[in-house]
Amino acid sequence: MKMPKFKVIYDKPTCIGAASCVAVAPKFWELVGDKAELVGATFNEATKKFELIVETPEDIQLNQDAEAVCPVAAIKVEKISD
Ligand code: SF4
Known part of the structure; x- marks a missing residue:
């Protein structure tokens, strides 16, 4: 069975370091200094956002x-394929 793919999109400048994402998903989110980092993400030069495909x-x-707990909506999860 083929799984749908999703893209996690992270707008780092928006992050206020609340660490809510780290609390619910430490596998993917780490607090480094006063900002979160999305583990394994790549930086998209065109959009200036970090991206990670999850399946x-x-x-x-x-x-x-x-995404749901981030107080400033810095995290978006979008479906990119069925
Ligand atoms: S929950 Fe949002 S504001 Fe808080 S650390 Fe994560 S990305 Fe940053």
Whole structure:
């Protein structure tokens, strides 16, 4: 069965270091200094945002949880394929 792919998009300048994402999804989110880092993400020069493709239901859910708790909406999880 083919899994849908999702892209996690992180706008680092928006982050206020609240660490809510780190609390719910430490597998993906770490606090470094006063900003979160999305582990394994690549920087998209065009959009100036960090991006990471996630495919397993667990990894998608973890990042959707992070998206839900971020107080400044710095994290977006978008479906990119079925
Ligand atoms: S929850 Fe949002 S504001 Fe808080 S550390 Fe994570 S990305 Fe930054």
